[in-house]
Amino acid sequence: xxxxxxxxxxxxxxxxxxxxxxxxxxxxxxxxxxxxxxxxxxxxxxxxxxxxxxxxxxxxxxxxxxxxxxxxxxxxxxxxxxxxxxxxxxxxxxxxxxxxxxxxxxxxxxxxxxxxxxxxxxxxxxxxxxxxxxxxxxxxxxxxxxxxxxxxxxxxxxxxxxxxxxxxxxxxxxxxxxxxxxxxxxxxxxxxxxxxxxxxxxxxxxxxxxxxxxxxxxxxxxxxxxxxxxxxxxxxxxxxxxxxxxxxxxxxxxxxxxxxxxxxxxxxxxxxxxxxxxxxxxxxxxxxxxxxxxxxxxxxxxxxxxxxxxxxxxxxxxxxxxxxxxxxxxxxxxxxxxxxxxxxxxxxxxxxxxxxxxxxxxxxxxxxxxxxxxxxxxxxxxxxxxxxxxxxxxxxxxxxxxxxxxxxxxxxxxxxxxxxxxxxxxxxxxxxxxxxxxxxxxxxxxxxxxxxxxxxxxxxxxxxxxxxxxxxxxxxxxxxxxxxxxxxxxxxxxxxxxxxxxxxxxxxxxxxxxxxxxxxxxxxxxxxxxxxxxxxxxxxxxxxxxxxxxxxxxxxxxxxxxxxxxxxxxxxxxxxxxxxxxxxxxxxxxxxxxxxxxxxxxxxxxxxxxxxxxxxxxxx
Numbered sequence: 001x002x003x004x005x006x007x008x009x010x011x012x013x014x015x016x017x018x019x020x021x022x023x024x025x026x027x028x029x030x031x032x033x034x035x036x037x038x039x040x041x042x043x044x045x046x047x048x049x050x051x052x053x054x055x056x057x058x059x060x061x062x063x064x065x066x067x068x069x070x071x072x073x074x075x076x077x078x079x080x081x082x083x084x085x086x087x088x089x090x091x092x093x094x095x096x097x098x099x100x101x102x103x104x105x106x107x108x109x110x111x112x113x114x115x116x117x118x119x120x121x122x123x124x125x126x127x128x129x130x131x132x133x134x135x136x137x138x139x140x141x142x143x144x145x146x147x148x149x150x151x152x153x154x155x156x157x158x159x160x161x162x163x164x165x166x167x168x169x170x171x172x173x174x175x176x177x178x179x180x181x182x183x184x185x186x187x188x189x190x191x192x193x194x195x196x197x198x199x200x201x202x203x204x205x206x207x208x209x210x211x212x213x214x215x216x217x218x219x220x221x222x223x224x225x226x227x228x229x230x231x232x233x234x235x236x237x238x239x240x241x242x243x244x245x246x247x248x249x250x251x252x253x254x255x256x257x258x259x260x261x262x263x264x265x266x267x268x269x270x271x272x273x274x275x276x277x278x279x280x281x282x283x284x285x286x287x288x289x290x291x292x293x294x295x296x297x298x299x300x301x302x303x304x305x306x307x308x309x310x311x312x313x314x315x316x317x318x319x320x321x322x323x324x325x326x327x328x329x330x331x332x333x334x335x336x337x338x339x340x341x342x343x344x345x346x347x348x349x350x351x352x353x354x355x356x357x358x359x360x361x362x363x364x365x366x367x368x369x370x371x372x373x374x375x376x377x378x379x380x381x382x383x384x385x386x387x388x389x390x391x392x393x394x395x396x397x398x399x400x401x402x403x404x405x406x407x408x409x410x411x412x413x414x415x416x417x418x419x420x421x422x423x424x425x426x427x428x429x430x431x432x433x434x435x436x437x438x439x440x441x442x443x444x445x446x447x448x449x450x451x452x453x454x455x456x457x458x459x460x461x462x463x464x465x466x467x468x469x470x471x472x473x474x475x476x477x478x479x480x481x482x483x484x485x486x487x488x489x490x491x492x493x494x495x496x497x498x499x500x501x502x503x504x505x506x507x508x509x510x511x512x513x514x515x516x517x518x519x520x521x522x523x524x525x526x527x528x529x530x531x532x533x534x535x536x537x538x539x540x541x542x543x544x545x546x547x548x549x550x551x552x553x554x555x556x557x558x559x560x561x562x563x564x565x566x567x568x569x570x571x572x573x574x575x576x577x578x579x580x581x582x583x584x585x586x587x588x589x590x591x592x593x594x595x596x597x598x599x600x601x602x603x604x605x606x607x608x609x610x611x612x613x614x615x616x617x618x619x620x
Contacts, residue, residue, distance in 0.1 A: 167190065248346065359375075434602075475505065
């Protein structure tokens with residue numbers, strides 16, 4: 001769009017006219033305002049009155065500054081009023097605060113008391129929380145301790161230990177003035193502990209029914225449970241009785257199974273013990289060997305189950321007896337090994353009873369005294385061996401001692417019958433003066449008995465006295481019978497016969513150190529008979545050599561000169577008699593020893609015969 005100069009001029013005129021119009025309007029408005037003011041207004045009058053008070057002159061300077069001066073005065077006046085009102089307000093405030101404080105003082109005191117009470121309650125709350133945490137079992141722990149549905153595990157033992165600690169700590173509460181809390185807590189924890197021990201007792205009995213002692217991997221919790229249950233002696237003893245009864249049935253069944261092999265679990269490669277019932281010695285040995293093996297296995301298994309390092313079981317028993325003093329015997333202290341022996345003994349009672357019955361039947365059916373003695377000696381061996389495991393007062397020891405007595409009674413009875421029978425059959429010595437059959441049988445029997453006894457566990461210092469009755473019942477009566485038979489013989493047959501009998505007995509007894517008492521008696525008889533034979537051979541030399549008559553003639557004489565002068569006048573010393581004696585001596589000397597030995601040809605010991613003859617020749 002194109003503008004001309006005229007257009008610009010016209011626009012300037014319009015703007016100027018507009019400004020002048022606006023100013024005239026403002027002025028008219030002011031005038032209208034002044035004219036419209038009513039001088040009857042109180043504010044106008046007050047303003048004019050103030051101007052009069054200030055002696056204001058209507059000058060140009062004053063008119064220019066009057067407005068600011070009046071505003072300044074108003075401000076100062078207002079400031080003065082504000083200050084005065086501030087003082088008034090301050091005073092009012094102080095009075096109001098004091099009044100309010102006075103009015104609210106009970107409330108403040110009550111609030112302070114409430115705050116203090118709140119702090120006390122908070123402290124009691126913290127104390128109660130700590131108390132409950134230490135002295136009160138949580139519900140879930142209580143379920144673990146008492147509920148039968150909860151398993152016996154490490155958590156159970158941890159809860160049980162904590163409960164015992166709580167029960168022990170209740171002693172501290174009993175030292176306070178108010179003992180009610182301690183007594184109630186002790187009663188509560190006692191009930192909880194009893195429930196826990198009852199649960200443990202039932203669990204152990206259940207486990208015992210399925211327990212396999214031959215399994216080396218026995219549940220570790222069973223060992224720990226037994227050591228823990230030992231703190232309650234009554235429950236522990238009841239548990240052991242149940243266990244012992246169960247083990248007694250198991251071992252008895254095992255013994256009958258070993259005897260007959262009737263069980264389905266029997267090893268088909270192992271023959272039943274009764275398969276050898278015809279051989280009483282082996283039958284007895286197999287039974288005793290099984291009993292020994294079972295006893296050793298039972299003891300080892302129970303030792304690993306009940307005996308632990310640190311003697312924890314004994315500690316538990318002692319702790320239980322302190323808590324249950326009525327369950328202990330006065331002056332009796334718990335011995336773990338002795339208790340173990342008693343438990344093994346109880347478990348083996350059924351086996352001991354069956355063992356005694358079977359072996360006693362086998363012994364009483366025998367008529368061979370040697371076999372019976374070997375069985376008695378075998379029983380003695382196992383008795384001594386098992387005494388080290390079970391002690392001297394066990395049921396097994398009682399059964400073995402009784403069996404040993406039965407076997408020895410049977411042996412004595414058989415031996416007495418045998419000796420009486422043999423003595424009745426032999427009434428005279430053999431014609432060749434050899435050992436009688438009765439003695440040969442006796443020596444064979446005694447040798448077997450001595451070999452059997454030599455392997456026994458009898459102490460060395462008591463062996464001779466222990467075996468003395470056996471020799472007195474077996475060999476001594478036979479030797480006495482030989483003495484009786486020898487009395488009917490002449491010289492030198494009596495001494496030859498005795499030397500044959502006693503020499504043979506001595507050679508049989510000599511190797512054994514527990515027969516020396518009888519060997520000593522035999523040596524006395526042998527020495528006496530040997531001396532008699534030497535005397536006989538010496539007499540033989542004198543008679544056969546022809547010197548006997550000379551010696552007889554010299555016997556009354558003494559070494560005096562008078563007696564010596566009489567010798568040539570004696571009849572045996574006459575020339576003819578001396579010539580005959582000399583001739584007889586010459587004939588005797590070449591075969592003297594041979595002829596003398598011929599007298600002892602029936603002596604079994606040729607060396608002894610030569611020694612006797614040599615001794616007689618030396619004396620000759």
